[in-house]
Amino acid sequence: MEFIEGSVCAARGFSASGVHCGIRKNRTKPDLALIVSETTASAAAVYTKNLVKGAPISVTKKNISDGKARAMICNSGNANTCNADGLEIAEKMCSLVERYAGIPAKDVIVASTGVIGQPLNVSVIEGGMSALVSGLSANADIAAEAIMTTDTKRKEAAVSFMIGDKECRIGGIAKGSGMIHPNMATMLVFITSDVAISPEMLSLALSEDVKDSFNMISVDGDTSTNDMVSVLSNGMAGNRPITGRGEDFDVFCKALSLITKNLCRKIAADGEGATRLIECRLAGASDEQSARTAARAVVSSSLVKAAMFGSDANWGRVLCAIGYSGIDTDPEKIDVSFESANGRIEVCRNGSGVDFSEEIAKKILTSDEVVIDVSLNAGNSCAVAWGCDLTYDYVKINGDYRT
């Protein structure tokens, strides 16, 4: 398996496009994206667990209830959530894909991201449809930009791998930034693949995958209303269709995991205002759920995040976060080390501090990517979670987002 150039157009039969239709005031920022498969594809998605769900979520759920879809449309700048006419608008967006691209409305995955509770003017979207459809190409860059909100970088990844004697591909684009938290925060991920796989197995692969990928990232602890990870897999690689568990399914899951974890790191590293990626590698937990819970608590702690911003080796806050995470473990067995491209240093053994060089610790913690390596010494389960530091800019970005 190897990473290759590209993203949602890396797999055979997919094209993408993006335009500025006018939802956002800034004319240089595209705000409407479209991804299309040449043929009808198996479709699966996982959604936010927030009780308050964006209208697009409901429409997408309905449209892929038969396990099939052919297109994904997404706007940024407005979440189409908590509006009285939200469902109608989301349905209308699918109808526009039917009218302008000839793909049945019921085969469209629809998503919106941005401010909650402001009416979305669908005629603005309609005005951009013609250019959107005529712009469809093998280059997904503008689509990746069009889904961004406060993101500072496009998030793209693609991988090539073999199933039997067929070369297959999976690629994806993502938006993240604020409100990225376990259980599908304000995060949108669109994944495409040319593997032949049944809707059931695609759905199983995705739901297993998110437990260790998108549900393990946190930017600020808030779980948003709109967010979704969706996959289309159109079978154009020509492999023997995957319809059950087995070696081919395992290969597919492994390839999917490369894409999702790669996008996770990119989402966390580009958290609002973030200056560095924080990865918590938690080992020695008594069970998987405890491992995930503790790892997430560490990367979600405002105090750990602020310490990481200041490159302060404040390991007490790491223990504190594990202590309130709700897992059952013996604090006096916990070991903590910090690691980065600049080195590795042990700071806590058996729940107590060890002597360490503040200077070396500082150097390790000033890296772009810092690993907090925790061992609970209570079992054999482990988990990895991703987050970012808490910075002045996070506050600035979120202090007046809406106006």
Next chain:
Amino acid sequence: MEFIEGSVCAARGFSASGVHCGIRKNRTKPDLALIVSETTASAAAVYTKNLVKGAPISVTKKNISDGKARAMICNSGNANTCNADGLEIAEKMCSLVERYAGIPAKDVIVASTGVIGQPLNVSVIEGGMSALVSGLSANADIAAEAIMTTDTKRKEAAVSFMIGDKECRIGGIAKGSGMIHPNMATMLVFITSDVAISPEMLSLALSEDVKDSFNMISVDGDTSTNDMVSVLSNGMAGNRPITGRGEDFDVFCKALSLITKNLCRKIAADGEGATRLIECRLAGASDEQSARTAARAVVSSSLVKAAMFGSDANWGRVLCAIGYSGIDTDPEKIDVSFESANGRIEVCRNGSGVDFSEEIAKKILTSDEVVIDVSLNAGNSCAVAWGCDLTYDYVKINGDYRT
């Protein structure tokens, strides 16, 4: 019932003192506090739920297991937590009270607050004991200062009330600031009273009270290792002792609640870097637990807190926080208004936005104290939670706290 001047020395028979003993480098900041009752008092405390508990917590628990105590000693600058010799040091602090003030070590409540995982040098504390004890007086100001960490203001309150024909008093001091969160975050509260009440009823009153007071405040979502609310009640008011439920107990609980809620507001308003107090009044929940959970979720949301800093009427984030709080409610029934000394404005009805003047909303949200008034319209239970805005200064204070 009326608020009166003073704090832990308002009740009869209590004296307090504070000194700079040298745990903190800044010689103008006292770092050691002592509160003493003339007679042995009923004692009760509630503690952090963090698995990682400071050594002083264990020693206090043991010392008040008989329901009695006479003194409270507390240092700031070092949490005496996650140190191999923590228990020994905490025991030593109690012995010092015995040696210098003649109060049995087993009748001492001990607390520490500050950095986790750095050895606490008890000889420094010993060096300050003589001045600490000789400074005992009816003025609790220096004690209130000595327990502060990143707090910017002393937090004190006292109330006078009648039980039968006896005038009684309750007073308290608190430290809060960082890591203030439901379930006893890094927060220390010392309360004294001259009411005659059995240890059992005192403990009951306190444990009932914290559900609606200290467990309903949040500064940053982190629950700390050390924190504790403790009460001494010495009976010197001469009321008929409270040994069971009834009118006298209700009066005591009401007076206690005035003190605790007053201190809660002061703690939240002085959250690290905070520029304003946020109060979420949540009504119409299906049950009490849901009301508390939802109210806490609102004041704990980083996005709500950042919006409050920017005086941005982003009510969508309020709905979003309720949506992920874990309670079961119908989002389409939720109403939200903002209120302050500058006015009141409805921003969301039945889960959708209503037209409102951004100018008026901004004016309301620039007040020092802002109320987020939520009705779930799903039942008759309500709750109040307190928090503060998330500011640049929060990040600054926590980015390099330890070094």
